[in-house]
Amino acid sequence: MNYITDDLPIVACSTGLSENTAIGIIRLSGFPSLDYLKDFFKINISELEERKATFCNLYFNEIVLDEVVITFFKGPRSYNGENILEISAHGNIFNLKRIIESFVASGLFRLASQGEFTYRALLNKKLTLAQVEGLDALLNASSSLMLDQGLDLLNGKLYKRYKELSASYLKLKSAIEMNIDFMEDVGEEESEKLLKDSVSKLSSIIESLNKSVSISSKSLMSPDVVLVGEPNAGKSSLFNLILNDSRSIVSDIAGTTRDFITEYISLGTNTFRLVDTAGLRETTDVIEEEGIKRSVNLLDEGFFKVLLVNVNEVDDFKFSAIKDTSFDMIIFTHVDQLTNKVSVNELSSKLPQATHYYVSNTSSKNNNSELLEVGPMGPLNNGPTGADNSGPIEPLSSVSESGPMGAKFLGPIEPQSQTGPIEPVAGLCIVSELTKNVVSKYQLLKSSDPILISRHRIKIEEITQVFSEFHHNINNLSDIGIISSESRILEGKISELIGVVSPDDVLNNIFSNFCIGK
Ligand SMILES: Nc1nc2c(ncn2[C@@H]2O[C@H](COP(=O)(O)OP(=O)(O)OP(=O)(O)O)[C@@H](O)[C@H]2O)c(=O)[nH]1
Ligand SMILES: [Mg+2]
Incomplete structure (x- = not known):
């Protein structure tokens, strides 16, 4: 699956199409303006107020398809930063499918891929990778613990721990640089103390993260x-x-x-x-x-x-x-x-x-x-x-x-x-x-704050491994050049964990779990 897609307007059912329900929500995203939708709604659509539910008829080829409630979220103040219209329709599967097919048949929308609404949110920086992973956990959780983990990621609680890791690494990095460039200004003793302190702080953060992944998920x-x-x-x-x-x-x-x-x-x-x-x-x-x-x-x-x-x-x-x-x-x-x-x-x-x-x-x-x-x-x-x-x-x-x-x-x-x-x-x-x-x-x-997202678990294990070598070299007073180059490997791993660097395969992996309409 390739998520480097076009930016055409997309449509999908966000509430699932597997059984009849009272209400089904269809989402439209990425249309240039409300005017784009004028053939579907006979009301004065371009004047539709943001974030306010409006009851109206939905048309296709001049025929009423359903009585619906629509809500407009104007980009960039929307879930994914694009213009979004949410249509609450009668949740009969056949009805919902007919509505979606009508939007596609109009040529104005194409069917969204799995997780494409969220993918656009990531591209538009409305969500971080960690939040997207949180959503993934929330939508696919099969235990209350995984639900909690999803929420922790979504509201940034877990991300805070990673930020702490990143900040501690940056301190260590500057201690290494000081050791290389300004040793004479600061003095050898002071510079080494700084290095040791920052290594030990980072070590305790990594240890605590490692504890959180040591329990079998x-x-x-x-x-x-x-x-x-x-x-x-x-x-x-x-x-x-x-x-x-x-x-x-x-x-x-x-x-x-x-x-x-x-x-x-x-x-x-x-x-x-x-x-x-x-x-x-x-x-x-x-x-x-x-x-x-x-x-x-x-x-x-x-x-x-x-x-x-x-x-x-x-x-x-x-x-x-x-x-x-x-x-x-x-x-x-x-x-x-x-x-x-x-x-x-x-x-x-x-x-x-x-x-x-x-x-x-x-x-x-x-x-x-x-x-x-x-x-x-x-x-x-x-x-x-x-x-x-x-x-x-x-x-x-x-x-x-x-x-x-x-x-x-x-x-x-x-x-x-x-x-x-x-x-x-x-x-x-x-x-x-x-x-x-x-x-x-x-x-x-x-209560021991386990980390269950498998990508995070793998990254934390990698960080622990790289850090242990790095730590060993610091303790053995290895050449500061070697230490400095090892620290760059560590930096790479930390960036990957935080999601600053998100290779395509990571994205594909995450989004392939998403349902259509999210
Ligand atoms: N007297 C007595 N009999 C027991 C007790 N617990 C189980 N039994 C009897 O022991 C026999 C075996 O019990 P099961 O529950 O089938 O044992 P199991 O461990 O499932 O055995 P397998 O399926 O063969 O591995 C049955 O006749 C039970 O009624 C007990 O505490 N006291
Ligand atoms: Mg038995």
């Missing part, structure tokens, strides 16, 4: 809550419990779920994809193996990772592909089938790392929770006070609550912080604990 934009575990651990049971529906097949045949199953859940203002996966085990069955491979991939990319473990089978836990995964939650299931006294804390030490540990049945069965001992647990349980906590937990029935479908929940266990006997939290069930943890992790990541 996939996991933030389409966050998956992934349930994994060995066959029969109770993944599908928990999946159904969360959905309050028998969506996934539950059976005592190990390997029931062969491929992953997904459903969307709304928590707060965010939507998460809940994923039930194939039980992890070594297998010679090719199809099951493929299902397991997919499960592990989903886990790697997942936003919130939950490991379910049958509390009776921890010693057998051996699935190597996930042993280095850091889980958000480990849930010990099948508590009701306990036959021997076990220590949850001891069991945890045989499993991958996790932030939270829970004990909960995932199906309604009798329990043997008096056999479950929470603590002491060695290194994982060294809390601040170091108190001994070897007591068995309270019997399940007295402290837990039946969740949907009769699930029993024994309470959260926080090995790192727990010092006394675990007091299971009454009145909670595992589903609400899980959802609470998912939401709070998402809120935490959201």
